[in-house]
Amino acid sequence: MSGVRPGTRHYTLVCSSCGTRYADDGLLLDCPRGHEPAFLRTEYDGTGTRVGEGTGLFRYAPLLPVARSFPDVPGPVVLPAERLGRRIGLDRLWVAFNGHWPERGAQLPTCTFKDLEAYTVLGRLPADPPVLVIPSAGNTAAAFAWAAGRHRVPCLLVVPAPALERMRFPAPLDPCVRLVVLEGTATYSDAIACADLLAQLPGHHAEGGARNVGRRDGLGTVIPAAAEELGRLPETYVQAVGSGTGAIGAHETARRLRTGDEALPRLLMCQNTPFTPLYDAWRETGPAPAHREHEPLARELTNRRPPFTVRGGVRDVLGESGGAVRCTDNESALAAMALFEEVEGIDIEPGAGVALAALADAVRAGQVRRDELVLLNITGGGRARQAHDLTLIPAEPWLRVPWPGRDTGPLYVAEQVQRLLTGAGSVVVAEGR
Ligand SMILES: [Zn+2]
Numbered sequence: 331m332s333g334v335r336p337g338t339r340h341y342t343l344v345c346s347s348c349g350t351r352y353a354d355d356g357l358l359l360d361c362p363r364g365h366e367p368a369f370l371r372t373e374y375d376g377t378g379t380r381v382g383e384g385t386g387l388f389r390y391a392p393l394l395p396v397a398r399s400f401p402d403v404p405g406p407v408v409l410p411a412e413r414l415g416r417r418i419g420l421d422r423l424w425v426a427f428n429g430h431w432p433e434r435g436a437q438l439p440t441c442t443f444k445d446l447e448a449y450t451v452l453g454r455l456p457a458d459p460p461v462l463v464i465p466s467a468g469n470t471a472a473a474f475a476w477a478a479g480r481h482r483v484p485c486l487l488v489v490p491a492p493a494l495e496r497m498r499f500p501a502p503l504d505p506c507v508r509l510v511v512l513e514g515t516a517t518y519s520d521a522i523a524c525a526d527l528l529a530q531l532p533g534h535h536a537e538g539g540a541r542n543v544g545r546r547d548g549l550g551t552v553i554p555a556a557a558e559e560l561g562r563l564p565e566t567y568v569q570a571v572g573s574g575t576g577a578i579g580a581h582e583t584a585r586r587l588r589t590g591d592e593a594l595p596r597l598l599m600c601q602n603t604p605f606t607p608l609y610d611a612w613r614e615t616g617p618a619p620a621h622r623e624h625e626p627l628a629r630e631l632t633n634r635r636p637p638f639t640v641r642g643g644v645r646d647v648l649g650e651s652g653g654a655v656r657c658t659d660n661e662s663a664l665a666a667m668a669l670f671e672e673v674e675g676i677d678i679e680p681g682a683g684v685a686l687a688a689l690a691d692a693v694r695a696g697q698v699r700r701d702e703l704v705l706l707n708i709t710g711g712g713r714a715r716q717a718h719d720l721t722l723i724p725a726e727p728w729l730r731v732p733w734p735g736r737d738t739g740p741l742y743v744a745e746q747v748q749r750l751l752t753g754a755g756s757v758v759v760a761e762g763r
Pocket residue numbers: 345346347348349350361362363365368
C-alpha cells in the first residue's frame with residue numbers, strides 16, 4: 331500500500347481494563363498486560379465536529395482509526411421510514427440502509443454493512459502489511475475480498491462452503507485475495523478455528539474480528555450518519571447481532587458524539603432462534619446451544635463465541651445503554667423481509683429481517699414506545715436488486731479442502747495452505763495457541 335504517513339495517526343488506543351494507552355501500529359488487537367480479556371478502544375484527538383469532507387464512509391474519517399482513506403467508498407444511508415413505522419406501530423422510525431439501493435443513494439458494493447468494516451480495517455493497516463487472515467460465514471469475506479482486491483491488500487479468507495453463494499462480484503477477484511473454502515459439514519466456528527491456526531503462518535496476521543478497532547469504529551459510522559439526519563442521537567438503536575461487533579461499535583461511537591448529558595441510544599440486539607447465545611447469556615439461562623448452526627435463516631448471526639464478558643464487550647454495552655436482547659424465529663424474519671419489500675420496494679437480508687421482526691415484537695410487548703425515536707439498522711439489503719442490475723462473477727477459490735471434522739480439521743487445513751504457499755510438504759505451525 332502507499333500513502334501511509336507514519337506518526338500522523340489522529341487517535342490513540344486505550345485498554346478498557348487497565349487504561350494503558352498505545353500508539354497504533356495498525357495491527358494491535360489486545361493489551362499485552364496480563365489481565366481479564368478487554369477490548370482496546372479508540373480515543374480520537376480533538377473535540378467538536380466529527381464530520382469531515384466529502385461523502386460516503388470516509389466523510390467520518392475523524393472517527394475512524396485509519397492512516398489512509400480510499401476514494402469513492404460509499405457509506406451508510408439514513409432514511410425516514412414513516413410507512414414502515416406505521417405498519418409496526420411506530421411514529422418515528424428511521425432506517426440505516428446498508429446495501430444496494432441506488433435511487434436512495436445506497437451503493438455498498440457487497441450489499442451489507444461489512445463493507446464499512448472492511449474498508450476501515452484496510453485503511454488502518456501499516457505500509458507493507460502482513461497477509462490478513464479472516465474467517466467468515468460469508469458477508470465479511472465478501473466485503474474483504476472486494477475491498478482488498480480493489481486496493482491490492484493481501485488477505486487469506488476462510489469460509490464454510492455455503493458462503494460461496496455470497497461470493498459473487500462485478501469483476502474477477504484479484505490474486506492477492508486467497509479464498510479457502512471448507513467443504514462438507516464445516517461451519518463458521520470451524521472457519522474460526524482454522525483461521526486461528528493460519529494466522530500463525532510466517533507473514534500472516536489475525537485480522538481480529540471484534541477485537542479490531544477498525545471493525546467496530548467502521549460499523550459505528552451509522553451513528554454519525556444518523557445524527558446528521560436526525561440532528562441528535564436516536565433513542566433506540568436496533569440491530570441483528572452475531573458477535574455484536576456492530577452494536578458495540580454503534581455504542582462506542584455514540585459515546586464520542588453525545589453532547590452534554592444527552593442519553594446514549596438504548597441498544598436492542600436481535601438474534602435468530604434457535605441460535606441465540608447472546609440472548610441466552612444476557613438472560614443467564616445457561617451456555618450456548620451447540621451444533622445447531624445450520625438451522626437459522628440468518629447464517630451470519632451464528633457466532634458461537636461472541637464477545638460477551640470481555641471488558642467493553644456485549645455485556646458492558648447492554649448495561650451502559652439500558653439495552654436488551656430479543657430473539658425471533660425464521661417465520662417471523664421471513665414475514666418481516668416481505669413486509670419491508672412490500673412497503674419500501676427493496677429486498678433485505680435475513681439478518682435485517684430478524685431485526686425488523688424483533689423490533690415489531692418489542693413494540694407489541696410495550697418494550698418500545700410508539701413515539702420513541704428509533705434507528706433500525708438494515709445491515710444488508712438489495713442483493714436481489716444488485717443481481718438484477720449488474721452481471722456478477724462467482725469468485726474462484728484459491729483452495730478447496732474437504733473438511734475432515736473438528737478434531738483434525740484445522741491442522742489439516744493449515745497443512746494444505748502451507749503446501750500451496752511453499753510448494754513443499756513441511757509444516758511449521760503448531761496446534762493450539
Ligand atoms: Zn490493559
